[in-house]
Each structure stands twice: as structure tokens, then as C-alpha cells.
Amino acid sequence: MLRIRETLNQFRGHTRGAVTGIMAAALLAGTGMATQALAQEKTITAVMHSGLRVLDPIITTAHISRNHGYMIYDVLVAVDENFEPQPQMADWTISDDNLTYTFTLRDGLKFHDGEPVTAADAVASLQRWGKRDSGGQLIFDVTESLEATDDKTIVWTLKEPFPALLDTVGKQSALPPFIMPERVASGSADEAVTDYTGSGPFIFVEEEYQPGVSVTYRKNEDYVPREGAPSWMAGGKEVKVDTVRWVTMPDAQTAINALLSGEIDYIEQVQIDLLPLLEASEDVVVETRDDLGYQTIGRMNFKHPPFDNQKIRQAAQMALSQEDVLATLIGNPQYYKVCGAIFGCGTPLADETGSETLTSGGDIEGAKKLLEEAGYDNTPVVLMQPTDVVSLTAQPVVAAQALRQAGFNVDMQAMDWQTLVTRRASQAKPSEGGWNLFFTNWMVPEINSPLISPMLNGRGDDAWFGWPEDQKIEDLRAEFIKADTPEKQKEVASRIQAHNMENVLYIPLGQYIMPQARSTKLTGMIASPVPVFWNVDKVE
């Protein structure tokens, strides 16, 4: 009842507000005060790739929530554009035996409520992150202790060396360990936080937040940027505007029109087919600031025929052509790249071993032969096609055609994405509500290491959807964890690549990038897979 009364009061307030607003606007227009106030405020209005609905960047891997996390939180360590971990909130030392990492918080770190950031806050945040993040879980598997020895010092002691610790703690996707106050981070890792106090360069304006519609960030005047130029999520995060407002526009054409008319300043992702509309404008810059982009992939169900048979999985992989998939999905070759590396081309672990047929147009005849050798009995392949996600509608259609040409009996079933994510969690037989094959996309930084790529988990029922039982991949991942030089890591990663292509844990179908568009009034946007708003200025 109280809520209904509140709503009625809102209505009365709304009506009163309308009258007051008209009078105030008339007065301000007369004095010119409104114009002056607007001239002093620098606001960036940005259309992001989706609406922000989940405000806890640790409970979800949604990119928009991660981007929100980078606005209001900070991280201890951050990987720069050379894939090197750099100090952000903390510097570190490593003991000679590589078992103890000591982090020291830098001076001047404060939460948005004015409280100083302490080592206890960092410990609680890391522990909560370790329960959600796959890389974090691997570190905590070998953790002896993690403690705050004083207000500024965090000591992380391991039972055995974990050479990739700093890379994992400093990664930018999918779940970076954002530092929250201890009172917030000590809550359950399975329930979203409701207190949005961070210590990052922007402050979340809760009273202006409309889930899925808009979110406003105000400059954190107390934030002390690190010295040095920004580089990906590392370096100095200097805020040069007063407010950043993210708005959601469900209609891509509307966003384009709004940018052309100067109502917004930035579009994070522009549909390729709409690019000509923007390219003709002198007031708009179309560019790509993330050279890594996305990898599109296919995943099979190892539990049920026919893909419980390795040879049949190999036949399916052999039938597919990356070029066909990417040309249908993206169209413009400027924005896609044929790439057989499971860790993504342009990354330190990139290796294309075993991907020859995928990257050279597929081999239908070879696939037919393999199918015959495997004794394929025409078992239907239930291929799930989401019809409501633009970036996932083409892959199933192209794959179905290639698989049929190779001799597979394909049963492509159209459904919405929500039905797909429910169904892919089912281990039932494909004929009884299960599935055989689906497609999805990952940001390359989410799959660029065996420590974080979800598809390279071979622990059966505990693995990602598809549930492969693959001891060899588990052994290789363990070997990778122990590799203590980049050369050794690369060598193990190469063997993981070869094993993936042989056992077909998943099928990499190439990379694509999404162009962005900004008003020429925006300057200083840095290259980064995560769109960030520090270092950005707006000139009138």
C-alpha cells in the first residue's frame, strides 16, 4: 500500500513539477542563467551496446556491467596494451621462491563516501571475486593465505607458484577484481551488491539511474590518477568532463540520427550496414579502437550422439569455412579477420595449428570421408538458432548448409536467446529437449588464455555447456599454470591449440571488430577493448 501511495505522490509531484518547471524555465530564459549553467557543464552522452541492468560487475560477465565497473571502481593491477600487468591501486613485490606476493596500496585512495581504501577492503574484494571468476578460482586453489597485514599491505601466500597471478588479477575481462568496501564485498558472491560505493574515477548517480534506460556518472573530484599516460586499463585515469551519461537506444537508426544531429556524442557499436550514413558526415568520426574484437565460435554437446564421437566432431569442423561465416555475419572484410587461433589473432598466445581447413574455405569432401569412416548413422544434429540476437543469427544458417552438404542430418531449431540459454543447460537427449550444437561470441580478452577460456575446461559435468570430459586438456592447463616464462607459456599454448583442434572442444570461426562513432567534439579517447571515458575531453 505504501508503494502505491508513493506512486500517487510521484504523480502529484509530477503535476506540480510541470507547473513549477514552466515558471522556472520562463524565469531562467529571461535571465540567461540556464545557458550559462549549461555552458559550464561538460557532459558526454554515450549510446552503449546495451542497457545497464546488473550493477554488480562481479556477479555477472555482462560486458556492460564490466564497463560500469571500470567507471566507478578501481583495480589493484591492470594489464596494459602490451599485455603487461602494471600497478594501478597497488605496487607489488614477489618473493624469491615465487610463493609470496606483497601488494602495497598507493597513497590518496578514497572511496566515494570519503573513507580511505584499506588492505582489508582489497582482501574481501579479492575473496569474493575468487568465488566467481574461473581464473580467480585457480589461484585460490593454490592459495595458502590472503591477508591484510596493515592498512596498506596485502600479503598473498601460495602453496605452489602461479606465474600468471598478476596477469589474472590484472585482466580486463570477463571479471576483473574490482575493489569494493569490505562491508560490501564480504556479502554473498551469489547475490548482487546493493551498495555501489567505489573508489574509481567516476561516481554512480543512483537517483538518476533507470535500469535498461540510462545511467549517469559524475566526476570523482577526490580521485587521484596514477602518474603516466593511460594504456588500456592501466596508467593515469584523468577525468576531463563533469558528467558522463550512458543511454540505451534500442533502435540503431535512431542512435545514428541522434549522433548526426548532435544530441549524443558517442556510439559504442555501429551496425556495419549503417556506416555509410555516418561516413558522409564531417562532424562524426568512425573508427575502431579495439583491434582484437570478438571471436565467434561453435560449441558441440559431448554427451550425446553424434558429437560424442571425436571423428564426427572433426568432420563437422572440417565442413565449416570461416570466410563463409564471417562474410555472412559481418559482410565488410574491413571488419573481420579469418583466424584459426583459439586464443585470438593479435594476442601473445596466438597460434593457428590445426585450423587449415577452417581458414581455407572448409573441406566438404574430406568431411564426407570422415563421416563415412566414423560410421555416422544419420542421427539428427539439433542446431539451436537464436533469432533475436543480430550477432548470432548468421552462424547457424551458414553452418547448417555446410553440414548438410557434408552429409549431416541437420535439424535447425529457431528460438529466442533466452530459450537457447535455458536449453543449452539441459543435459537431456537432443530429441527430448537437449541439443547438439550452438554458436556464441566472445571478446578476445575473454578467451586469450587457457586460464580464462571457458571452453577449455575438460571437467565433464563441471565444465561449460557441452560438458567435455578431457583429462588431456586439464593436464595441459595445469602445465600452463606452471609455465614461468612467456616462451614456455607459448609452447604449452601451442599444444593446447593443437589438442583443441584435434578433439574439437570448440570451433573458432574467426574474429570481427565493431566500429565506433564519435562526435568530432570528443578528443582523447584511448584505444581499448573496454570503452573508457577517462582522458576524454569535450570541446565546444
Place this chain on the structure above:
Amino acid sequence: MLGYIIRRILAVIPVMVIVAVFVFLLLRLTPGDPAAIIAGDMATPAQLERIRTSLGLNDPLHVQFITWVGLLLQGELGTSLISNTPVTSMIGQRIWPTFNIAVLTIVLSVLIAVPMGVLAAWRHRTWADYAVMAFSVLGFSIPVFVIGYIFIQVFSLELRWLPVQGYKAPSEGLWAFLSRAILPCLTLATIYVALIARMTRASMLEVLGEDYIRTARAKGVAEQIVLFRHALRNAAVPIMTIIGTGFALLIGGVVVTESVFNIPGIGRLTVDAVLARDYPVIQAMILLTSALYVFINLVIDLSYTFFDPRIRY
């Protein structure tokens, strides 16, 4: 009359109970998993299971239903599973854009369509009648998003008179509100003008053939009084029905127009909730829309007594 109103209001209760049970069960039988939306693509089955448990989605259906009904009886609509925001405040934020756009659309539609319909009937089978009918056919035939894009291209991008998109409340300034509302309202009004003008014309044609109209004219009553006082008032009942139903449809949400003009209204809230399987929001929206339809129908029925004194309850 008062007894009738009370009876109609009481009749809402069983309707709402049936809607509540039906909606609750239908949603739970539809495939979908809010936990998957919350956790993202990378979550393992075990992580999803833990989130489902924390959201209460693993409770038996009857427990979930009783919890929800208990909240409803306390005037609460629950909390969004996805954004963790009270549903009441989400609806509170989104209802006003929809309400204001709906009111302005209906006012514009009536102001344009009724005179058009009267003119068409008065000048039956002349160029004026044919022009009104041609406009009506066009208004019905052109998809609403096409009209929206044409208006944006002409008035926003070419002439630069009005903003392309967005919404501002009247409390932020009358011009700020009107400049953003006028194009979506005109877009929506195109259909409603077509509908109401046709209905007005048909209804007026019937009334203009009545004996009392001929008598009024024979007595030398001025033509505008014949048309607007004698004829239109008697033709008003079906026109009011169309206006009321149109208003209810507008309040229920106009997703395409809201998307084209980026208006954060009820339609988008409902569609987003359905795509994310945000059960409390969907349930609240369907209950609210049902209640609104019942209420608007009641108001329409009562309005008949004003236009036609022969109707009594």
C-alpha cells in the same frame, strides 16, 4: 449509478485473480532463465544454480506464488530479478512518458479527426469526403516506424526544428517536453486520426439521415449547430468507444514508437522484461494493464450517459 459503479469495481476482483494466476503459471511454463541473464554467458551450470536458489526460483511453484500474492496484498509488486530494483519504482519511472505521450496523442487525434469526420459526412461523396477517406487508408496502411522515420528526416535532420529522440518531463520545461513529444505523438496520431475520422464519418452519416436533423434544418437552425450540437452529440457513443480503446492501447505501451523515438516508456519496459524473463516486472505490467483496461472501459461506459441521456445504469 453509484451502485453500478461499485458493482463494476467489485467485478474487477475476480478478473484480476484469474489474470494473476494465469500470468504466473504461463511465465513459469515458458522456457527461460533470469539467472542466465544475470550471470552472463561465462557462468558455469553450478554458478547458475546458486543464483537461481538465491533468487528463490528453485522454490516450489506454490511457494513462489504465495510469496508473490503476499506482496501484492501489501501493495508491493516485488523486486526486479535482473536489476534488483523495486518494480513499483520502475513502473513509476516509466509510466509518465507513456501517459503523457498517450494523452497528447489522443488530444491531437480528437482535435484533428473529429472535424475531419464531420466534414467528410457533411460533404458526403465530394472531394472533401474522398480526401478524408484517402488519408484514413494511408494512415492505416503505412507502418508506424516508417512515418516516424519520415518525420525525423524532415523535421529533425533536414529542417532541424525538433530533436531526433528522447523524452523530457513537462516539469523540465514545457518546450523541452513538447519539442520531444510532438513527433512521436504525430506519428501515433496518424493511425488514430484515421481510425477516429472513419468512425466519426460513419456515425455522422447515420445520424444526419435521421428525421430530427431534417426537422432542425427545416426550422432554420444554423448548419454548425445542426452538425455539432444535434448530430455529433448523438453520434458520439461509438466515437467515444474508439477513443477509449485507443487510449487504453496507448497506455499499454507502443513499443515501436517508443524505440524509434527513444522514449523510456511502459512498452519497452515490458518487452525488455519479457526478453530477460524478469517475472515480477512482467506480472506487474500485465496486472496493471488489465486493471487499466477495466477502468477505462468503466469510464467509457459512464461517459455514454453524458452524450446520450437515454442510457441509464
